[in-house]
Amino acid sequence: MPIATASQTIGPYWHLIEHPEFADLTRFGAAGERITLTGRVIDGDGAPLADGCIELWQASPTAGETFPGYGRAAADRDGRFRFTTIRPGPLPGPGNAQQAPHFALSVMARGILTRLVTRAYFAGEALNETDPILSLIEDPARRATLMAHPAGTDTWHIDIRLQGEGETVFMEF
Amino acid sequence: MSASATTPFRDITPGSQPPNDFPEYGSTHRRHPKLPLLRIPQTVTETTGPRFTRAQYPAMIDMSRIGGREAVGERIVVRGRVLDENGRPVPDTMIEIWQANAAGRYAHERDQHDAPLDPNFKGEGRVFTDAEGWYEFTSIKPGSYPWRNHFNAWRPNHIHYSLFGPGFATRLITQMYFPGDPLLELDPIFHSVPDEAARNRLIAKFDIEITRPEWALGYRFDFVLRGRETTAMEE
Ligand SMILES: [Fe+2]
Numbered sequence: 001m002p003i004a005t006a007s008q009t010i011g012p013y014w015h016l017i018e019h020p021e022f023a024d025l026t027r028f029g030a031a032g033e034r035i036t037l038t039g040r041v042i043d044g045d046g047a048p049l050a051d052g053c054i055e056l057w058q059a060s061p062t063a064g065e066t067f068p069g070y071g072r073a074a075a076d077r078d079g080r081f082r083f084t085t086i087r088p089g090p091l092p093g094p095g096n097a098q099q100a101p102h103f104a105l106s107v108m109a110r111g112i113l114t115r116l117v118t119r120a121y122f123a124g125e126a127l128n129e130t131d132p133i134l135s136l137i138e139d140p141a142r143r144a145t146l147m148a149h150p151a152g153t154d155t156w157h158i159d160i161r162l163q164g165e166g167e168t169v170f171m172e173f
Numbered sequence: 174m175s176a177s178a179t180t181p182f183r184d185i186t187p188g189s190q191p192p193n194d195f196p197e198y199g200s201t202h203r204r205h206p207k208l209p210l211l212r213i214p215q216t217v218t219e220t221t222g223p224r225f226t227r228a229q230y231p232a233m234i235d236m237s238r239i240g241g242r243e244a245v246g247e248r249i250v251v252r253g254r255v256l257d258e259n260g261r262p263v264p265d266t267m268i269e270i271w272q273a274n275a276a277g278r279y280a281h282e283r284d285q286h287d288a289p290l291d292p293n294f295k296g297e298g299r300v301f302t303d304a305e306g307w308y309e310f311t312s313i314k315p316g317s318y319p320w321r322n323h324f325n326a327w328r329p330n331h332i333h334y335s336l337f338g339p340g341f342a343t344r345l346i347t348q349m350y351f352p353g354d355p356l357l358e359l360d361p362i363f364h365s366v367p368d369e370a371a372r373n374r375l376i377a378k379f380d381i382e383i384t385r386p387e388w389a390l391g392y393r394f395d396f397v398l399r400g401r402e403t404t405a406m407e408e
Contacts, residue, residue, distance in 0.1 A: 002258055002397045003186045006366040006375060008348040009198075011333060013279040016271035016297045028229065044203035051283070057341045059217045063224060070223030094214050104218050104341055111200025113191035113365050115346060119218075133213050162204050172185075172210040173219050173342060 007114040012051045014108070015074060023073040025056075025085040030067035032086035036155040037120065037148060041079045041107060044163030048079025052109040060088040060101065075109075093132040100127035100134070102146075107160060116170045120158045123147040137169060145169050181215040182342045182399040183258055188368035197361035199322050215342060220401075222340040225267040227301055236270070236298045236312040237389075244294035246275025246313030248389040251349075251377065254306040255336065258400030262306025268396075269335035270298035270310060277316030286318050311389065317356055329356035329363065338398040349394050350376045 021027055026034055037056070041049035052075035063069030073081040085103075093099040100121055107116040121128055128134055128147075137143040145168045151157035160168045193205035213219075237244050255263040273279045273296065276288040280296050296315075300308045317327050329350050336345045350357055357363050357376070366372040374397075383391025 001400075002256060002260060003189050003371065004258055004399045005345060005347055005397050006371050007190055007346055008333075008362060008365075008375070009200075010335075010346045013273075013281045013284060014271065014333070014335075015281060016279065016295070017269045017299075017335060044207075047203070049204070055344075057218070057223060059221050068223055068225075068229070091217050093216050099216060099218070102218070106344060108346055109204065111198070111202075111204035113193065113195060113198070113201065113362070115344060116193070116206065133216070136211060136213060163207055167206055167208050169208075170206050170210050171213050173182075173213050173215045 009110055009113050010053055010108040010115075012110040014053050018053075018072070018074050020074075023071050023081070023083050025068055025071045025083065028066045028068065030061075030086050032061055032067075034154065035085060035087045037083045037085065037103065037158070038151060038155060039081050039120075039158045039160055041075055041081070041160040041162065046164075048077065049075050049107070049109055049162065050077045050079060051075070052079065052081075052107060054081045055106040055108070056083050056085070057104045057106075058085065058088045058102075060091050061086055090127055097132040098127060098130070100125050100131040102131075102133075105160070107162070116162070117172070118160065118168050118170050119146050120148045120156075121146050122156065123149045142169050178339070179217055179220045180401040181220055182340060183402055185399070189366070189371040191365035191367070195361065195365045198365055219342045220340050222337060222343065225301075225337065230267060230299060232301060233297060233299045234310045236272075236294070236296065236310065239293045239295065242293045244274065244313050245291050246294075246316075248311065249314050250309060250311050250383055250385060250389045250391045251332070251394055252307070252309040252380075252383045252391065253394040253396070255302045255308065255338075255396045255398065256306055257338075257398050259403060261400070262302070262304075263338055263398055264302055264304045264306055266302050266336060266338055268300050268302070268308055270300070270312070270332060272296050272312065272315040272332045273318055275313050275316050277318035288316070288318070314351070314390075322361060327356050327359075329354040329360050334396070336396060336398065343398040345396065345398060347396075348375065351392070352376055352379055
């Protein structure tokens with residue numbers, strides 16, 4: 001059996017394939033509740049991930065002609081990124097479990113050899129209490145690292161810490 | 174009966190992927206999580222993924238010229254297949270490509286290497302695999318360039334790639350190297366892949382069949398993306 005090709009870092013010059021419009025998942029005319037997800041990524045020194053590449057994927061609403069489900073944004077010099085998208089709904093989980101609405105996020109940059117994967121949930125959402133992925137995290141403080149918080153009209157914000165105090169929960173699967 | 178669109182992907186083969194913390198590559202020091210990754214079951218979020226169409230993401234298959242004006246350097250054709258771990262072709266998948274010019278300089282505002290820019294080379298490409306998983310593009314061979322990881326550090330010649338495959342779990346960012354490059358032995362990014370065979374699969378092969386007479390050298394490079402689990406019945 002062939003084995004999957006090894007990952008290598010995206011490096012500092014990945015902006016050659018950057019297209020800022022990729023960060024707007026509504027650009028093909030998607031219907032639904034439009035929201036903005038902002039974020040900020042910092043490293044183990046608290047320094048912004050100024051050359052980072054952040055990708056978003058959501059399986060809800062179902063991707064199609066007018067909604068790609070996928071977005072990519074460059075972190076700015078302050079480590080900040082922004083997506084415009086459609087608010088996701090609940091999704092099926094393992095067995096009969098239901099997953100709370102969430103985004104999957106990939107963080108890539110110089111110094112990251114294999115993309116780091118995390119999720120962003122909506123703070124205050126009732127389904128979070130029974131979400132099968134969040135339930136795997138016993139420490140409430142760690143679970144809290146996956147919460148996006150309201151940050152203005154139809155806007156949610158999540159901080160991502162690569163390392164150290166308040167380190168974000170990253171996942172493998 | 175083939176695997177369905179929500180069948181989980183196989184586990185990652187030990188040694189085939191680089192660790193997050195690799196001291197020889199200094200930038201990993203402050204950019205790797207110190208806590209263990211959370212192992213999660215693959216849900217619909219991980220087993221499905223975006224679809225990219227040629228209509229919404231137009232192909233850019235010839236990086237070797239801009240507006241009919243030729244870039245400087247050794248013209249190359251890179252051709253190969255995208256397969257999964259079950260040996261099946263991955264059709265209609267998007268591959269993004271980026272690289273330095275022949276002098277080892279990126280057309281990027283933060284690249285300060287004292288080597289010339291080439292007005293006829295941007296360094297971005299985008300191709301899609303066909304129904305049998307084949308892709309091909311034309312470019313020029315990228316030059317080596319210095320970086321600040323350690324004293325007298327130079328990256329071997331390489332081309333960067335981004336692939337998506339059928340699910341969020343198959344996302345791949347990688348680099349392709351060239352055969353016979355003396356810098357490979359000294360490069361910590363290449364050496365971050367623990368398994369030697371996995372590492373060497375990142376090196377393209379010169380291919381006289383892909384080489385175009387009096388026009389371009391040909392290289393063969395295949396990608397393998399994670400494959401879905403198969404049942405004993407299928408095997
Ligand atoms: Fe590079």
